[in-house]
Amino acid sequence: MCIETVWFFIWGLLWAIFFITDGFDFGIGVLYPFLGKNETDKKIMINTLGPLWDGNEVWLITAGGVTFAAFPLLYAVMFSSFYSALMIILFALILRGVSFEFRGQIDNPKWHRVWDTCIFIGSAIPAILFGVAFANIFKGIPIDGNGLYHGDLLSLLNPYGILGGILFLVLFMQHGALWLCIKTEGEIQQKAVKTANAIWPLVLIVVAVFLVVSKFETKLYANYIETPYLFVIIAVTVAALIGIMIYLVKQDYMRAWISSAITIVGATFFGIIGLYPNMFPSNINKEFNITAFNASSSQLTLQIMLIVAIIFVPIVIGYQIWAYNLFKDKINKDNLIYF
Amino acid sequence: MDLVMLSRLQFAVATMFHFLFVPLTLGLSVLIAIMETKYVRTGDEIYLKMTKFWGKIFLINFAVGVVTGITLEFQFGTNWSRYSIYVGDIFGSILAIEATVAFFLESTFIGVWAFGWKKLSKKAHAFVIWLVAFGSMISGYWILVANAWMQHPVGYVIKNNRAELVDFFAIITQKLALLEFFHTIPAAFILSSFFVMSISAYHLLKKQNIDFFEKSFKLALVMGLIFSIVVIGTGDMSGVDVAHTQPAKLAAMESHWETKTYAPINLIAIPSEEEERNIIEFGEIPGILSFLAFHDFTAEVKGLKDIPKDERPPVLLTSIAFKGMVGLGSYFFLITLIGWFKRNKLIDSVKFLKIIMISLPLPYIAIELGWILTEVGRQPWIVYGLMKTKDAVSVSVSEIQVIASLIGFIVIYGLLGAIGFYLIFKNALKGPQNS
Numbered sequence: 001m002c003i004e005t006v007w008f009f010i011w012g013l014l015w016a017i018f019f020i021t022d023g024f025d026f027g028i029g030v031l032y033p034f035l036g037k038n039e040t041d042k043k044i045m046i047n048t049l050g051p052l053w054d055g056n057e058v059w060l061i062t063a064g065g066v067t068f069a070a071f072p073l074l075y076a077v078m079f080s081s082f083y084s085a086l087m088i089i090l091f092a093l094i095l096r097g098v099s100f101e102f103r104g105q106i107d108n109p110k111w112h113r114v115w116d117t118c119i120f121i122g123s124a125i126p127a128i129l130f131g132v133a134f135a136n137i138f139k140g141i142p143i144d145g146n147g148l149y150h151g152d153l154l155s156l157l158n159p160y161g162i163l164g165g166i167l168f169l170v171l172f173m174q175h176g177a178l179w180l181c182i183k184t185e186g187e188i189q190q191k192a193v194k195t196a197n198a199i200w201p202l203v204l205i206v207v208a209v210f211l212v213v214s215k216f217e218t219k220l221y222a223n224y225i226e227t228p229y230l231f232v233i234i235a236v237t238v239a240a241l242i243g244i245m246i247y248l249v250k251q252d253y254m255r256a257w258i259s260s261a262i263t264i265v266g267a268t269f270f271g272i273i274g275l276y277p278n279m280f281p282s283n284i285n286k287e288f289n290i291t292a293f294n295a296s297s298s299q300l301t302l303q304i305m306l307i308v309a310i311i312f313v314p315i316v317i318g319y320q321i322w323a324y325n326l327f328k329d330k331i332n333k334d335n336l337i338y339f
Numbered sequence: 340m341d342l343v344m345l346s347r348l349q350f351a352v353a354t355m356f357h358f359l360f361v362p363l364t365l366g367l368s369v370l371i372a373i374m375e376t377k378y379v380r381t382g383d384e385i386y387l388k389m390t391k392f393w394g395k396i397f398l399i400n401f402a403v404g405v406v407t408g409i410t411l412e413f414q415f416g417t418n419w420s421r422y423s424i425y426v427g428d429i430f431g432s433i434l435a436i437e438a439t440v441a442f443f444l445e446s447t448f449i450g451v452w453a454f455g456w457k458k459l460s461k462k463a464h465a466f467v468i469w470l471v472a473f474g475s476m477i478s479g480y481w482i483l484v485a486n487a488w489m490q491h492p493v494g495y496v497i498k499n500n501r502a503e504l505v506d507f508f509a510i511i512t513q514k515l516a517l518l519e520f521f522h523t524i525p526a527a528f529i530l531s532s533f534f535v536m537s538i539s540a541y542h543l544l545k546k547q548n549i550d551f552f553e554k555s556f557k558l559a560l561v562m563g564l565i566f567s568i569v570v571i572g573t574g575d576m577s578g579v580d581v582a583h584t585q586p587a588k589l590a591a592m593e594s595h596w597e598t599k600t601y602a603p604i605n606l607i608a609i610p611s612e613e614e615e616r617n618i619i620e621f622g623e624i625p626g627i628l629s630f631l632a633f634h635d636f637t638a639e640v641k642g643l644k645d646i647p648k649d650e651r652p653p654v655l656l657t658s659i660a661f662k663g664m665v666g667l668g669s670y671f672f673l674i675t676l677i678g679w680f681k682r683n684k685l686i687d688s689v690k691f692l693k694i695i696m697i698s699l700p701l702p703y704i705a706i707e708l709g710w711i712l713t714e715v716g717r718q719p720w721i722v723y724g725l726m727k728t729k730d731a732v733s734v735s736v737s738e739i740q741v742i743a744s745l746i747g748f749i750v751i752y753g754l755l756g757a758i759g760f761y762l763i764f765k766n767a768l769k770g771p772q773n774s
Contacts, residue, residue, distance in 0.1 A: 050450070050453075050454055051450035051451060051453065051454035051455070052450055053450075054405065054446040054447070054449060054450050055443065055446045055447035055450055057409070057446070058438060058442050058443045058446045058447070060409070061409060061412060061438045061442060062435065062438040062439055062442075062443070064412050064413055064416075064438075065412060065431070065434045065435035065436075065437070065438040065439070066435050067416075068412070068415065068416065068423060068427055068430075068431030068432075068434055068435060069427065069431035069432035069433075069434065069435035069436075070431075070432075070435075071427075072423055072424050072426075072427020072428060072431050072501075073424050073427075075415075075416045075423055075427060075431065076416055076420035076421070076423040076424045076427070076733075077420065077735075078416065079413060079416025079417045079420070079423075080416060080417055080418075080420040080733040080734070080735040080736050081735055083417050083733075083735070083736050083740050083744070084740055084743070084744070086413060086417055087417065087743075087744040087747060090409060090410045090413060091747055091751055093406065093409060094406040094407065094409070094410070094751060094755070095751070097402060097405065097406035097409075098402050098403060098406055098755060098758075098759070100402070101398060101399055101402035102399075102402070102758060102762065105399070105762045105765075105766075106762075146734065147420075147734070147735070148734055148735050149735040297427060297428040297431070297432065297503075297504075298428050298498075298503040298504055300503075300504050300505070300507070301428045301429070301432050301503075301504045304432065304504070304507050305432055305435060305436070308435075308436050308439060308440070309439065312439045312440050312443075313439065316439065316443045316447075319443075319444075319447055319448075320443075320447055323447055323448075323450065323451050326451060326455060326458050326459070327454065327455075327458070337453070337454045337456075
């Protein structure tokens, strides 16, 4: 396999890791106003992700950084084309990030309400817009031969784009609900279990609709039809999705959450494999497609980056697993740290 | 204003705001690490109290710093897409390495530190804050390597219409990167030391928690004094480097118009770019600029008139930034030196404590002036000698989009800054709690 292809898949993998790690943070943020009915429940919900979200968000920085480093042309065209959407995502992430720290600093219901709103908005907007952005990439973007974007924020909100947004939203909500099932006990856990059970059929429907509509709206299936054993990716994704329900019934929430993580990785790779070798296909003319090959950095840069990634990514994953393990205890009203 | 100016303004707002919080993260993490280590080694509860008090302030500051950093990486793609294509091979890889080797470290372990008091042994918990401090510094190193490359590109060839990497080692070890590192990190330590000294001075003046704040003050004082000396040393070395690599920046720093030997500095000089001269000049000291630039009083220093008009940086802003930074740097050294002699009678040195207390904004100003000098002084180049700023801006983006996002930045950052500093000072002025 050539080095551009290796980087193409590392790029996909970094986005997938970001979606499974920060994905449950987004999900909990979206569920926050609905499940957090009193101050204790709210604090419990924030404490389930408090020590972890910061490290999770770095996967976004790394995915962005790797896009810049390995595929500078893609980085430039993608981020300038999606300018307004990306700015909205960034502002939302800023508000979410400070909310966790600011909220607990002053004990006043009005103050809490402001940051509660920011936690919700700051989680819902990125969840939806990342989905909208990726669905549009799957569909093809109106870019010309100079990488000039012929569209605007509203043209991203086409039906398929919105479907992508809904898909990401429900996947993350389920992922977040399952994290709460693992990390809480008592009444709030019961609510989380109920929520996870209620969202699951919705996820199933949206995933099914998305897979079918993608056949008509995108060229994603071309690679699958050419190499049929790739359909195993879709099979694994659907199997993992069904696994969520099986483990939910068995009340094995950890395995249900892992199934949900596999569903998210599968959904991401469904798109990534379908795109290959395109990274930002043009719907004006396929000669304008931005691919892993015409967007990549020099061989030397790709090699140096690969060495850095091979050494450091396992180290990072190692200490992040250690940190997750350190905070594996269930959160209840007696062991809240702060917020 | 055109697209280039709007994007420049947006980048300036985003970086300068981010850099109101980064230096305190860099320095305070080290001070807290020292406090917690002292607690582990001596078992003295006052050091635990100090760790928790300054730690709480640190976490608020860190939160604002970290969220405002996210936008920076993405702005190269959103607003400077042609720059990103041109230098992504080098600049992009350095940013990616920064995230992988450093940013993960500080972001993962800050959560562990904040939430891990009961989950880790005392030693392990103290070790975690050292990891955060260490991660922040490595992060700073990579960012400064990236910046140094924009100032003085090395290790590349122009191929396929872009700068391609040929010598990675040359880039990450170039002298300017090391100079920037050993100037910026010490500057951050000075800022942090003044932060701690200023708040401690407030409480000492009010005669509350005297032992607690005397200990905090002295710790910060030592840091401030040591790094004031380092900053002056590396600042001087940077001057020599600028003279060799960016003569236009050097000439603008001193609003030096005519090429001459025994080049002087003026204590005060107000340049006029249209008239190509200083309309006000006062306190000329001959030979000093030659000496600063080449360590030789007789050396010839190139004047702005011998640099094409379209390759001159904005002279007034560059010179104000330079003089302000140098003046403040000297002040930090003098005041910490005075502090050293007063260190054992702090509580009675009312006047000195008052001066320290109101000096709090000065290192913030100095450090921002440093960035203005570095970045504005490099203009009109985005990568010195290779690419002009006006050629770097995105093609797909409209002025309306940038105006909208710029307003977004100003409103959100303005609110965050106000709330962030309010919470920091609210906690700082409350003093340590007995819990």
